[in-house]
Every structure is written in C-alpha cells, then in structure tokens.
Amino acid sequence: MSRKRVTIKEVAQTAGVSTQTVSRVVNGRPDVSPDTRQHVQEVIDQLGYQPSKIARSLIQGQSFSLGVVSSNISLYGPSHVLQGIQETAKEMGYSLMLHILPDPEVYEAKKLLREIMSYHVDGILWAMPEIGQNRDWIQQELSNLSVPIAFLNVQPRPNQATVIIDNRAGGRLATKHLLEQGRQNIGIITGPMSWWEARQRELGWREELVANGRSVDESYITHGDWTPSSGERGIRMLLDWHPEMDAVFACNDQMALGAMKIARQMGRRIPEDLAIVGFDNIPEAPYFDPALSTVYQDLTEMGREGVKQLLAMINNPDAYRPDPIRIQPELIVRDSS
Amino acid sequence: MSRKRVTIKEVAQTAGVSTQTVSRVVNGRPDVSPDTRQHVQEVIDQLGYQPSKIARSLIQGQSFSLGVVSSNISLYGPSHVLQGIQETAKEMGYSLMLHILPDPEVYEAKKLLREIMSYHVDGILWAMPEIGQNRDWIQQELSNLSVPIAFLNVQPRPNQATVIIDNRAGGRLATKHLLEQGRQNIGIITGPMSWWEARQRELGWREELVANGRSVDESYITHGDWTPSSGERGIRMLLDWHPEMDAVFACNDQMALGAMKIARQMGRRIPEDLAIVGFDNIPEAPYFDPALSTVYQDLTEMGREGVKQLLAMINNPDAYRPDPIRIQPELIVRDSS
DNA sequence: ATCACTAATGTTAACGATAACGGGATATGT
DNA sequence: ACATATCCCGTTATCGTTAACATTAGTGAT
Numbered sequence: 001m002s003r004k005r006v007t008i009k010e011v012a013q014t015a016g017v018s019t020q021t022v023s024r025v026v027n028g029r030p031d032v033s034p035d036t037r038q039h040v041q042e043v044i045d046q047l048g049y050q051p052s053k054i055a056r057s058l059i060q061g062q063s064f065s066l067g068v069v070s071s072n073i074s075l076y077g078p079s080h081v082l083q084g085i086q087e088t089a090k091e092m093g094y095s096l097m098l099h100i101l102p103d104p105e106v107y108e109a110k111k112l113l114r115e116i117m118s119y120h121v122d123g124i125l126w127a128m129p130e131i132g133q134n135r136d137w138i139q140q141e142l143s144n145l146s147v148p149i150a151f152l153n154v155q156p157r158p159n160q161a162t163v164i165i166d167n168r169a170g171g172r173l174a175t176k177h178l179l180e181q182g183r184q185n186i187g188i189i190t191g192p193m194s195w196w197e198a199r200q201r202e203l204g205w206r207e208e209l210v211a212n213g214r215s216v217d218e219s220y221i222t223h224g225d226w227t228p229s230s231g232e233r234g235i236r237m238l239l240d241w242h243p244e245m246d247a248v249f250a251c252n253d254q255m256a257l258g259a260m261k262i263a264r265q266m267g268r269r270i271p272e273d274l275a276i277v278g279f280d281n282i283p284e285a286p287y288f289d290p291a292l293s294t295v296y297q298d299l300t301e302m303g304r305e306g307v308k309q310l311l312a313m314i315n316n317p318d319a320y321r322p323d324p325i326r327i328q329p330e331l332i333v334r335d336s337s
Numbered sequence: 338m339s340r341k342r343v344t345i346k347e348v349a350q351t352a353g354v355s356t357q358t359v360s361r362v363v364n365g366r367p368d369v370s371p372d373t374r375q376h377v378q379e380v381i382d383q384l385g386y387q388p389s390k391i392a393r394s395l396i397q398g399q400s401f402s403l404g405v406v407s408s409n410i411s412l413y414g415p416s417h418v419l420q421g422i423q424e425t426a427k428e429m430g431y432s433l434m435l436h437i438l439p440d441p442e443v444y445e446a447k448k449l450l451r452e453i454m455s456y457h458v459d460g461i462l463w464a465m466p467e468i469g470q471n472r473d474w475i476q477q478e479l480s481n482l483s484v485p486i487a488f489l490n491v492q493p494r495p496n497q498a499t500v501i502i503d504n505r506a507g508g509r510l511a512t513k514h515l516l517e518q519g520r521q522n523i524g525i526i527t528g529p530m531s532w533w534e535a536r537q538r539e540l541g542w543r544e545e546l547v548a549n550g551r552s553v554d555e556s557y558i559t560h561g562d563w564t565p566s567s568g569e570r571g572i573r574m575l576l577d578w579h580p581e582m583d584a585v586f587a588c589n590d591q592m593a594l595g596a597m598k599i600a601r602q603m604g605r606r607i608p609e610d611l612a613i614v615g616f617d618n619i620p621e622a623p624y625f626d627p628a629l630s631t632v633y634q635d636l637t638e639m640g641r642e643g644v645k646q647l648l649a650m651i652n653n654p655d656a657y658r659p660d661p662i663r664i665q666p667e668l669i670v671r672d673s674s
Numbered sequence: 675a676t677c678a679c680t681a682a683t684g685t686t687a688a689c690g691a692t693a694a695c696g697g698g699a700t701a702t703g704t
Numbered sequence: 705a706c707a708t709a710t711c712c713c714g715t716t717a718t719c720g721t722t723a724a725c726a727t728t729a730g731t732g733a734t
Contacts, residue, residue: 004483021682283564354713396691
C-alpha cells in the first residue's frame, strides 16, 4: 500500500517550523538552535523523509549524477570499464545515468547529448571504443556542450580529458616477450582495424619487431573481429601461408582461444611448436589448455580514473587539463609461450 | 565555451509567445494554430531546445527513469541481465539509474531505497542474486515503497512481479542428458549453496536422478563458488572419492572449465571416461577443449522481460499480477558429453 | 533607555516545466 | 442581433527544494 513521497513541507508542518528550517537541518547549516535541530531531525527520522535530488538539482544546478555512454555492456571490455566507473562514482556521491548505444558506429550525437543533458547530468563519461569515424560526430558537438566530458580509451586529443590503456605498449610487451623466447617468425591476429585500440596493438607489434632488427612481413598479419571463431580463421590462414610460423600474438584472449584450438588440430604443440600470447586476461585465461599468456589491461582502473578526471573538471571548471592519462598494461606469462 | 542550458522561457521569448504555447508545441497538443506551431518549432530547432526531464518529472510525478539494483556488473551474469534491461528500457523511452552494491550480502535496504527514490524513479528492478538472507532486508521495506518493483532471478513470492530462469529445469536437463548418454555415476559441482540459483540447479540434478530410479549419494556432491579454481578443487575431490565417476554436472561454465583441466591431468579422457556439462553458455564455451556441453540461460531476455513487467505495473498500478514468469533454459550438446 | 549587533527563524522568489483555468476573437445558430 | 461554442493563447499556481532577503527577539555597550 504505497505511501506517497514525504516532502519537506510535511516535515515542516509536523515539526511546526518552516521548510527553510528543515532544509537547514538537512543540510547541516549552522543557523539552527540545538533544540530545534534535534526536534526536526526526530521528525525527519520518524517520517522517513529523504530530500528530492530532483528538486534540489533544479535549484542548485547540480544533480550529482553523471551520464555514461557505452556500448554493449554484456561484453568483457565495456562491463569492466563500467564497473570501475560505478565504483568511483558511488564513492564520490554521484549516481549514473546509463546510455548504451546499440551500434557504436551509428548514432546521432546531437540527439544523444540532448537526451543526456535533459537529465541535467553534471558531466559525461564517453566510454565508447573509437571505431571508424564514430569519434567525429561527438567531436563536432563538443563546443556547445555545457558540461565537462571525459573520454575513455580513445585517441587523445589536445585539451580533452582522456584516460587510456597504452595498447601500443601492450603490443610491444607481447612481442618483446615472444622475441625473448627466441621465436623467429611472429605473426599477429589483429582486431578490426577500424578500431583505434586494434591499430595501436598492431603498431606495438610492428614497432617491437623493427626495434629488434626484424623485418615486418605484411603477410604475417591477419585481421580478426575479436571473436574466437575469427581467431580460428586467422590462425588457419597464417599457418597455411607460413608453416614456419612459431609464434602468434592474438590481439585478445577470445581470438587466442580459437587460435589455440585450431593450431592443435593442425598438429602444432603449444608452446613447443607455436607460442601464443593474448590480450585482456579474461578470468578463463589461466584455465585454457595450455594456460594462456596474455597482456593484462586494467579496464576497471581506467573507469575509476575517468571518473576522477571528470569530477576534477566539474569541481574546477577552469582547471588546467593535464596530459592524457596512460595506464600501462602488464604481461602475464603462463604456459602458452 | 559551454553555453548555458536553453530553457523554455528563452524559446518563448525568442518566438514571442508564452511558455505555455511552447510547451504545447513540444508536447504536440492540439490547441495551437499551424502558423504558431511552425514558428515555435523553428525557434526550438534553431536554439537546440530540449525540455528538461527533471523539471517535467517534478510537476508530472513521472520521471521516465527506472532504478536498477545489481551486483558486480563485470561478471557474466549481471552484465547480461543489465544489457537486456537497458535494451527494453531504451525502447520504451525510459532511462536507467544504476545502483551497484559492492557486496550483495551486506546492504541497508532502507537507505538504499531512499537513495533510489530521491531520484523519483518510476519503478525499481531488483537484479540481485538471492544469497543467504539478503532478500529479507528488502522484503521488509516493500510495504512502504511508493513505486512498483520487479524481481529478477529470485525465489518467486506471492503478489510480487518476478522473472526467473528455471534453474531447476536446467539442472534436470543437464542430468537427463547425461543419463541418456548411459552415464551411471553422475556427480555435481554446485555453486555456493547460499545462492538460491545454486540450490535450484542442485535440486534439478537430484530430482532427475530420483525420477530415473537412481539413488542420490550425498558424497557425489561437492560445493564450488562459481570460479574455475573451485571447479578444479571440486573435480579433484569427486574423482578421489569416486574413481568410478563417469559424468559431472558443473553448475556453471567456469567451474566446468577448471574441472575439465584437472580431469585431463588426472588421466580422464573427455568425454570417453568422463562427461562434463556446464551451465550458462559463455561465449568461450564452444572453444574449450573439448567444446563444452552446457545449459544455456537467456539472461538478457530475463532483463528484457523484467522491464516489461515493471512497466506494466507502472502504467496500470492496479493490474492483476500474473504468475511469475519462468524462462526455460536450453541444453546445448557439444563435445564434452 | 537607546542603538547596534547577533542568533534564530520565517517569507518570498526562483529553478524549468506543465496543469488548470481564463479570456478574447471568431464562428455558429436562432 | 444576441447567445453560445470553438479556437487560440495567456496567466497563475504548482511540483520540492534552496538562495536571498526579511523579521523578530535577545544581548551587550554606551
């Protein structure tokens, strides 16, 4: 039997004071006598009064909520980022308005931002992967956006708060490790090259090879789409073209999983004949057969850091914007390399 | 150079009409002449005016936002449920206020609900697993909750909107399949028994055995905690105690993964010596070695259905509450059984 | 006793929007 | 010609809260 919302008026009436006095008690202002304060507080507790953040945000122009734009959160990456965002937001007293785009490559930036802003959020976290031209739409709207925005895992641009995983360094880590294992012919199964992250990982692989005096053979590259089945296709192509290949950097763990399965079917022993390194460190990776070596990226930390950056901008709009924050991935060596 | 928010007043002033007229245009009300309507619409487009949902919700008592209570969304289950919730909410024109509890077994229901209600949400989706006594706290607060609430994947109770996966049927599916494969000694690695879902799966296993005239040996049961490493421990105990065991129902895919790894190390061939069936159908399952047979639960659909139920209650508060909705899981047979 | 000041509380307006009502102009009916 | 209905638009009150200002009573100084 749902009771209606308890308002400040009811509290004021019950306590026999003005709403302003109740407001002062709720907000811990000094101008209230101890007696009154206690009495009002008792009434508040008794009625179970909770101030409306909606009404408060109208008058104060601050809602203590953040807009989050993300893509399909049932995937490993976005869900971990969101978890981090959530943790820090909650800690700092902010709530989240969630906006998931069904297709990261197709959206109307103007409409999206208006929708988000209609909830009077204090800031926006852009947690969408940078794919194709999808950064440009939002970029054009930035000039007349009335709240700060922080970007996660996209190419840093001047004067924009950005927090990224250093995917390029991650690619180098993986490749360096394979070289140190004495591998001679190191192929790569990339992510979709329309993704900025995927290009960065490939770049890291390329740079590390060159830095070690190896030549880069373009036919050692094959492109996947992050799915295990694309890992299967990728490894099949690589091994067909280059039977001498003795190591592969799969740009995420799921593709690595598919690749290992097919490689075994094609008669390769892992890691003896073929070493594999993945990227992500999904919880299943240590239990693959063999346990997968991989590059760990702390996506949750990235989410946390993004919120911190955003709140810094909110609380000090004229703040100096620091260089983009780069979170370093870590190599985790297991049995596949 | 952030412009301030465009309000209805500015639009009215620019267009030379009253705010009420602008409001009528925005809401497509009839009492506006075609000329005026067009003129106002032009001004709206030109200024980029977007009505404030905050202000609107104050006066109308409806915010078109839903509160979602969930646990760690970086996990497989919660993230998939949330994705479904999000999809349908967006489709129906609702936004989400996200509330994640750091520990599903410890929370203050009263405080939590007040916090959520302070955003004037139109309804609440309870997407927390039922663990230990954690359902009771919220249950006590229900009587003075002023908006409808729908529960996901918890034990149905009278007069409460509930959408669940039929975990018990899932447990029976898995066990039936193993029996049909001619397996004689079927063990189980359960989830944590404080979880309702885990108990239901175990119950299904138990029931199916009994229904087929088998006796249930309690030492064929071992308890895991959903993690792959607990699957490793579980299978080790089961095979130590009962070397004759020729099938195991692991109550999620991650535990199945750990179990398969250790079973192989203990010299069992899968599926020849030991059949394994998991639960969930995580994206990696088809690529395990061997490909994992499992029980697929459509968590996203459960989220979608939950929103539909909730909106039905919101739009018709006196509605007859139907029986709890039970979503049937499906058996997916691959190579591990 | 008067003034100035402080402490405690109340009053009014405002945030951005819509509901409810009112009223002028035109059209319709007799 | 007059009452009545219809169309179109404006005015006022309101949602729940807080900012800004106003008021009252008491305190201390002169």
